[in-house]
Amino acid sequence: MKTFRHSYCDPFKPDVIELGDIESQEIISRFEQLPWDEIIARMGKAKQSDIHYSPSLEFEDKTTKHGVTISGVGTSSLEEFCVFYKRPKRVKKFFGFIESDNPEYLTDVTGQTKEDVIDVLNALINGKYDFLDNKIK
Secondary structure, eight states: OOEEEEEEEOTTSSSOEEEEEEEGGGHHHHHHHSOHHHHHHHHHHSOGGGOOSOOEEEEEETTTOOEEEEEEEOSSSOOEEEEEEEEEEEEEETTTTEEEEEEEEEEEEEEEOHHHHHHHHHHHHTTOHHHHHHHOO
């Protein structure tokens, strides 16, 4: 069983909240338990200056350093999820002449549903990085 680090960005607090370790089998329920609609509805009624982030959950495999961050987006209720995929990757620069390692290479995809996010979380939990690379470009 894999152990992941996880954190939460509360829209009304300026600092990321580290939630500690979580076992792989708990990840999807943690995602589903977050009251996304309520948080976004509260954001819709708040002053813009009181909002620091979109509500976001991050899960990172402590061994491989592959991680995803899920952000809920909407004006008065949850409309979609944005998913960010962070992983170590060898990248090419200057027309492919120079290669370097980027320990936190990041890509994202918008317009995701709850089902899409569950697919992404299952891929992360099961180490299906090809799926994540193809889905989150």
